[in-house]
Amino acid sequence: MTGTGTALGAPAVRREGRRKVTGGARYAAEHPLADRVHARPVPATVARGRVTAVDTAAALALPGVLAVLTHENAPRLAEPDDPTLAVLQDPGVPHRGWYVALAVARTPEEARAAAAAVRVEYAVEEHDVTLTADHPEAYEPETANAGYPARREYGDPDGAFASAPVRVDVTYRVPPLHNHPMEPHASTARWEGDRLLVHTSSQGGTAVRATLAALFGLPEDRITVDTAHVGGGFGSKGTPRPDVVLAVMAARETGRPVTVALPRRHLPAVVGHRAPTLHRLRLAAGADGRLTGLTHEIVTHSSRVKEFVEQAAVPARVMYAAPSSRTLHRVVRLDVPTPSWMRAPGECPGMYALESAVDELATALGTDPVELRVLNEPEREPDSGKPFSSRHLTECLREGARRFGWDRRDPRPRSRAEGPLLVGTGVAAATYPVLVRPSTAEARALPDGTFVVRVNATDIGTGARTVLAQVAADTLGVPLERVRTEIGDSDLPPASLAGGSSGTASWGWAVHDACTRLTGRLGGLTGRLPDEGISARADTAGRADADSPYARHAFGAHFAEVTVDSVTGEVRVRRMLGVFAAGRILNARTARSQFIGGMTMGLGMALTEGSTMDPAFGDFTESDLASYHVPAHADVPAVEAHWIDEDDTRLNPMGSKGIGEIGNVGSAAAIGNAVHHATGVRFRELPLTPDKVLAGLSGPAPAPTSGRDG
């Protein structure tokens, strides 16, 4: 860090907070342009087949209706890299909910009525939407998401398992999950001559611009994409979604500005979901607790539209020292909606399974689960053999144990009850890779002594404006209030998306470099600055994306205390505590908020969230926030987040690791492990809802040491 300021690390208040809570911040559907109209997509009502006829006459006859687009009359698009964006291009129906038409009308209500009046006929084919571990069409892809090899193997995992004195061979099931951001996906598009202006709810406007340019055959410099405010995305807005393509199409067809605001009920089918994962874990250990073999194999689904393979076995390549290992992904293409990125893709479901299995191994060994993890800490990253740039998992576990009061725990399962409530505690580790992508930024010094930093970063609710100002102020050595940030506009210097916990590192690096250059330029100047100021620009390409000789990951430890009601099977969390080692924390306030948010997502994954694929109809049953259960306030108890300061110079100029997802990873396992400690029963399918838990409690389980009636 070359800066001399003190802004970094300070708990600076989120800059747009007031605008957001007073309604001043405009979101993508909230731009009241003159003549703006609204479009409503029509989802397919069959799970597999093709459209044979579309009758739009009744819809077009309704008041206020301007157009109905179908595959027969919609503008032709260039073939997209992401086939989920090829909307209204052909009659195929790859899954229920796929869009088959778009109604455009003056008001949202008229558009909704018109969409309902479109009559679509289908040739229906038999569908298969059911994922099973032994599905005959399961195959091993070349790569899982993010380019990870689908299979990695070293040593002799089968031999290690066969000969191990202590073995765990278990399966876990994580259901489909949905991101469900507070703001459903929405876009507003307008053409001004040959220029296209788009307001969209996306985690990365630079990529939206590139995608639209390719689809509609436009030079990028004729497109402006505004992503000023985004009401949550959690991965589901990481890449462009059909809403923005449809809005641009409809605007071109009608010559009017068009808003496409997807209804909540459409989201489960068209903006992605976390694919279900079926896990098989085989852990082999010596009597001393040292792992001799680690095998993590997963089966997941993707759609007929594209291959998307949740990289859930990848964290097993990072976590523990084992001389033999196999990590393997298999996928089944089904007639289901297309899965996509969601909240720590790969790590989140993978670490639920791995950290649950490690807890099972601790039970089998009679070892404390904290100590078992410490014992199996690797010297180097097991899969790559690279040294870690920094790894403080042991410190996180020890500090968490101290703060949580782990030493007062009676390790025996079902050893603690309060009336009908069974009480238990659990621990799990967390890991998330350090990702960083090339970005550009500009820094400008103005004659009034203030500075402007410009970068097409996106604030998805995390505080990007604020932390980038802190990076700039620190680098420039000036007070924070003298720095203004401009983000969320594709006319700004291009930058990477807000995803993979990479935003602050990627944009901050470019901001840091631009500010460093600006400081250099200012150093040689005397007298008043010109009116337009003096600026400097930086591009981190070639450096941010350079291969590192180090394995770079954030780590953490979660502790949870739960109660399980033996009458109803209801599990409630009493307290959660996380300790994270994620490099240098750049804003204590917004970082804590992200850690706690991630832990709450883990609580939801463990206890309440899940989508059910309807076998008869091929859609997800839970399609609103009344039925898809994100945790309510009453579910979220005392949640504490702490961190260990890491001084890691092998990351980026700020010394930071991403913090957006590490809080989520492992938290569901800590809760699941606490449920086992409370009940003596291993539940291996999430979420731990009363139907499953009650069945487990009444099954063959140890008798309660203390029951409801004493």
Next chain:
Amino acid sequence: MKPFGYVRAATVEEAAEALAARPGARCLGGGTNLVDLMKLGVERPDVLVDVGRLPLDTVEELPDGSVRAGATVRNSDLAAHPLVRDRYPALSQALLAGASGQLRNAATTGGNLLQRTRCPHFQDLSKPCNKRAPGSGCGAREGTHRDHAVLGHSEHCIATHPSDMAVALAALDARVELYGGQGARAVPADRFHRLPGDHPERDTVIRPGELITGVVLPAATAALPSAYRKARDRASYAFALASVAAVLDTADDGTVAHVGLAFGALAHKPWRAERAETALRGAPATPDSFARAVDLELEAARPLRDNGYKVPLARNLAVDVLTRLAPPVRPARHLTEDS
């Protein structure tokens, strides 16, 4: 969108006339369910008769000691009313277990009773549903139905009624007061909703042109021990997986003098456990006899592929609530931490 008329009724008679005038008329109370269903296209009323300003917004004690709650009393006000909290705790608890604070502030007594099922197939126009479109079939039977009925369902419908409040009213022997062209009448709360049979499109026994004017809680169950308990997927803002309302009075000899028991989320209506009640009257108020009586009741359960858990869940809830309401037969050790 489908245009609809809007009538704001000033009197009950006016509201009844407006309802009778158009068969497609619907009462608008808090709108927390009806308006959602209109947006989905499930409800397509010709006229909304806004009953929100009718003089039915009070809770009062009647001369015979019963308590009348008007149809437009908000759920939050009803839950908080001293007469309800003191005399009918099960009702107050049931109301507070429902929905969210914001929804309870808007929802009315009458609207709560008339809310429609949360069956996802009912809410989705692209799927068959005999309740929404008679004769189209039941999508839930082959589709997902973890939340559906285990008691009293028919081949045509396996939906449940979602109300918490109605379950407490059934156990408390409340009456639902109605007014229509033929005058006023009252129906026992546990007969107000009906089983689906061959006509799942009919949720209740309300007649065309009738509206709910209030509910009456009888003096007979006032101040008897009562409680409501609900099991759900999350701690707030979730419909019941199963729930139970119970009223229990025990004689000096430890036998059951009065019992009212009703289940929620198990059937198309609040399920009054009449067999269990009959078995319990005069029987010892002990966990064993509660369990036997509840098992007797639940013998009628016909679980579907994915909802068998509801039977043991309902059993546990009922035995637990009845046991808590019964006077302790020995020191209540379960209330202490180290029992």
